[in-house]
Amino acid sequence: MADGTQVPRAWDRxxxxxxxDPASGVLxxxxxxxxALYRLELERIFARGWNFMCHGSQIREPGDYFVTYIGEDQxxxxxxxxxxxxxxxxxxxxRGNALCRAEQGRAKSFVCSxxxxxxxxxxxxxxxxxxxxxxxxxxxxxxxxxxxxxVEEYLGFYFATLSPDAPSLHDYLGExxxxxxxxxxxxxxxxxxxxxxxxIIDCNWKIAVDNLFxxxxxxxxxxxADSAGFFDISEILHPKNQMVMLGEYGHAIGGPxxxxxxxxxxxxxxxxxxxAMSRAQPRNSPRVRPxxxxxxxxxxxVRSHGHPNIFPNLWITMSGLQMCLRLPRxxxxxxxxxxxxxxxxxxxxxxxxxxxxxxxxxxxxxxxEQDDGENWSQSTRAAGGLASRGLGARIGMGLGHxxxxxxPRGERYVEGLVSEHGQRWLYRAWTEWMAxxxxxxxxxxxxxxxxxxx
Amino acid sequence: xxxxxxxxxxxxxxNDTGMLERLVLQHQVEQFLYEEAALLDARKYRQWLGLxxxxxxxxxxxxxxxxxxxxxxxxxxxxxxxxFDDDRTVLxxxxxxxxxGSAWSEDPPSRSRHFVSNVRMLDVVGDExxxxxxxxxxxxxxxxxxxxWFGRREDTLRREGDGFxxxxxxxxxxxxxxxxxxxxxxx
Ligand code: FES
Ligand SMILES: [Fe+2]
Numbered sequence: 001m002a003d004g005t006q007v008p009r010a011w012d013r014x015x016x017x018x019x020x021d022p023a024s025g026v027l028x029x030x031x032x033x034x035x036a037l038y039r040l041e042l043e044r045i046f047a048r049g050w051n052f053m054c055h056g057s058q059i060r061e062p063g064d065y066f067v068t069y070i071g072e073d074q075x076x077x078x079x080x081x082x083x084x085x086x087x088x089x090x091x092x093x094x095r096g097n098a099l100c101r102a103e104q105g106r107a108k109s110f111v112c113s114x115x116x117x118x119x120x121x122x123x124x125x126x127x128x129x130x131x132x133x134x135x136x137x138x139x140x141x142x143x144x145x146x147x148x149x150x151v152e153e154y155l156g157f158y159f160a161t162l163s164p165d166a167p168s169l170h171d172y173l174g175e176x177x178x179x180x181x182x183x184x185x186x187x188x189x190x191x192x193x194x195x196x197x198x199x200i201i202d203c204n205w206k207i208a209v210d211n212l213f214x215x216x217x218x219x220x221x222x223x224x225a226d227s228a229g230f231f232d233i234s235e236i237l238h239p240k241n242q243m244v245m246l247g248e249y250g251h252a253i254g255g256p257x258x259x260x261x262x263x264x265x266x267x268x269x270x271x272x273x274x275x276a277m278s279r280a281q282p283r284n285s286p287r288v289r290p291x292x293x294x295x296x297x298x299x300x301x302v303r304s305h306g307h308p309n310i311f312p313n314l315w316i317t318m319s320g321l322q323m324c325l326r327l328p329r330x331x332x333x334x335x336x337x338x339x340x341x342x343x344x345x346x347x348x349x350x351x352x353x354x355x356x357x358x359x360x361x362x363x364x365x366x367x368x369e370q371d372d373g374e375n376w377s378q379s380t381r382a383a384g385g386l387a388s389r390g391l392g393a394r395i396g397m398g399l400g401h402x403x404x405x406x407x408p409r410g411e412r413y414v415e416g417l418v419s420e421h422g423q424r425w426l427y428r429a430w431t432e433w434m435a436x437x438x439x440x441x442x443x444x445x446x447x448x449x450x451x452x453x454x
Numbered sequence: 455x456x457x458x459x460x461x462x463x464x465x466x467x468x469n470d471t472g473m474l475e476r477l478v479l480q481h482q483v484e485q486f487l488y489e490e491a492a493l494l495d496a497r498k499y500r501q502w503l504g505l506x507x508x509x510x511x512x513x514x515x516x517x518x519x520x521x522x523x524x525x526x527x528x529x530x531x532x533x534x535x536x537x538f539d540d541d542r543t544v545l546x547x548x549x550x551x552x553x554x555g556s557a558w559s560e561d562p563p564s565r566s567r568h569f570v571s572n573v574r575m576l577d578v579v580g581d582e583x584x585x586x587x588x589x590x591x592x593x594x595x596x597x598x599x600x601x602x603w604f605g606r607r608e609d610t611l612r613r614e615g616d617g618f619x620x621x622x623x624x625x626x627x628x629x630x631x632x633x634x635x636x637x638x639x640x641x
Contacts, residue, residue, distance in 0.1 A: 101521075104524075105521055105523075105524040106524060193534055193535050194527075194530050194534040195535025199635070199637075201635040223554070223556035224552075224556040227551070227555075227556060228550040355534070356539070359535060360539075364634065370557075370636040371557065373636045
């Protein structure tokens with residue numbers, strides 16, 4: 001095709017844009033099943049956007065590495081001797097074998113197990129057996145280092161992109177993305193707890209992503225966790241105090257929010273008084289944020305106890321200090337990775353409580369999460385049926401009933417009842433990412449966060 | 455404390471009363487483990503709870519693929535992240551959840567089979583017997599889902615009256631990434 005991409009072009013720009021109709025809130029379910037769309041996602045979303053790699057505390061020392069993915073490309077996030085974090089494509093420049101076959105570890109260099117090419121922690125090709133003999137000195141080592149992705153960090157969270165044209169991470173995140181990551185650090189600088197829970201669900205990755213904005217399902221899907229006494233839905237949901245923040249490039253935050261008049265009262269309290277307030281609250285209520293959180297998240301963001309999603313696939317849980325990556329594994333398979341964080345300076349008892357909570361709420365055995373997977377896999381499965389997928393998925397809840405307000409930092413947000421504004425924003429952005437052939441087109445043709453009625 | 459070596463078969467094992475005791479104990483332990491597995495397979499979760507000690511620790515750490523030099527980080531340590539890190543209160547919650555009538559991940563219910571083998575008594579201290587077993591849990595769900603989990607377990611059984619209660623279950627999976635949409639199954 002004329003645009004020079006390698007993906008067979010089964011979908012043209014207009015077809016892609018018509019897959020979601022923001023005016024009716026109906027989504028074409030082929031977005032959850034079509035193989036060609038999936039392959040285009042790997043190119044136009046995952047290889048183009050900034051992907052979460054890991055937190056700095058997971059790879060503290062030179063040589064510490066964590067293996068992860070950009071789309072389906074496996075990469076090694078590794079700290080080098082200078083303390084910098086490099087993200088290297090995990091494929092040998094000789095014949096393509098994987099350098100790292102472990103999930104994480106410590107290395108002095110990366111030696112390929114096939115023929116023994118040896119790469120430094122910065123990806124440089126240090127040596128190869130037979131350089132002067134078999135290769136007759138012909139090998140130009142300077143051109144055969146491991147491919148390095150662009151790496152930037154915000155608040156200790158490292159992201160990488162394979163696109164030379166992507167904006168800086170700061171600009172990519174925008175206000176809403178930065179509020180999302182700020183939520184992770186609202187109680188102070190964090191460190192990652194050892195152990196990433198990983199499991200595979202037979203669902204399209206976007207169904208797992210859109211679910212994080214879905215506060216409609218909580219009452220019904222997770223009824224058994226409430227009945228069992230694990231959590232009290234009413235302490236979490238606050239269906240009438242919901243806020244959805246809409247950010248550039250598809251980032252969004254959706255869920256319960258502290259009403260402004262209560263935040264005004266909180267703002268008048270000292271941090272000690274806020275802690276006392278937290279202790280007096282019901283068990284499941286989010287801990288009241290300290291005053292420093294307002295600097296980090298802004299006066300609107302600090303009220304949110306919803307779920308941020310950093311487009312495309314990084315979910316940050318409400319005040320729970322967990323993050324979940326939804327890694328694509330084909331149109332109908334997704335790998336979920338749960339990362340858990342605690343404030344570095346929290347006392348041991350609080351850390352223990354937070355880890356306890358994290359170990360029991362999410363993850364494949366989590367008392368909440370157990371009941372999500374099959375809803376997603378069965379929705380995905382049905383999207384493969386000819387008649388079924390023709391019906392479309394409805395994400396029109398609250399359409400036409402929202403009024404976008406603008407905060408002092410330019411934040412765009414909608415307050416009100418449980419709604420599907422977040423899902424609509426996600427899929428609208430998805431069509432724009434998918435229709436754009438490069439960053440220039442995406443920059444020129446994506447909708448800015450809306451104002452007025454939505 | 456009886457050490458295992460004292461109980462190993464000798465030339466005249468038939469006359470060795472220690473050996474006989476040992477065999478009886480081995481038999482009792484195995485029967486307990488089979489009964490317990492059968493309750494889970496029969497979905498008799500409430501009865502299964504009855505076999506647990508009040509101070510049970512039920513734990514499944516996360517396993518990871520690491521190189522030989524990094525084997526110290528193959529499993530997460532106690533207090534870090536895990537798939538299960540339950541006391542009796544949480545296990546009761548899991549059972550209440552299964553009984554709630556709204557545990558959709560188990561409605562329709564899964565069909566599970568818990569295989570327990572290679573039962574080796576590691577230690578007998580007072581009333582407590584620590585056993586290592588190999589386990590294999592196979593589960594089918596709906597019409598075409600087949601999942602399995604296998605690995606090694608360390609169980610501590612505590613004598614109580616005529617029988618035992620399970621005081622500790624540490625589950626060491628052989629798998630790293632969990633290949634199923636959930637673990638609504640008990641091990
Ligand atoms: S493929 Fe890596 S050294 Fe040959
Ligand atoms: Fe859910």
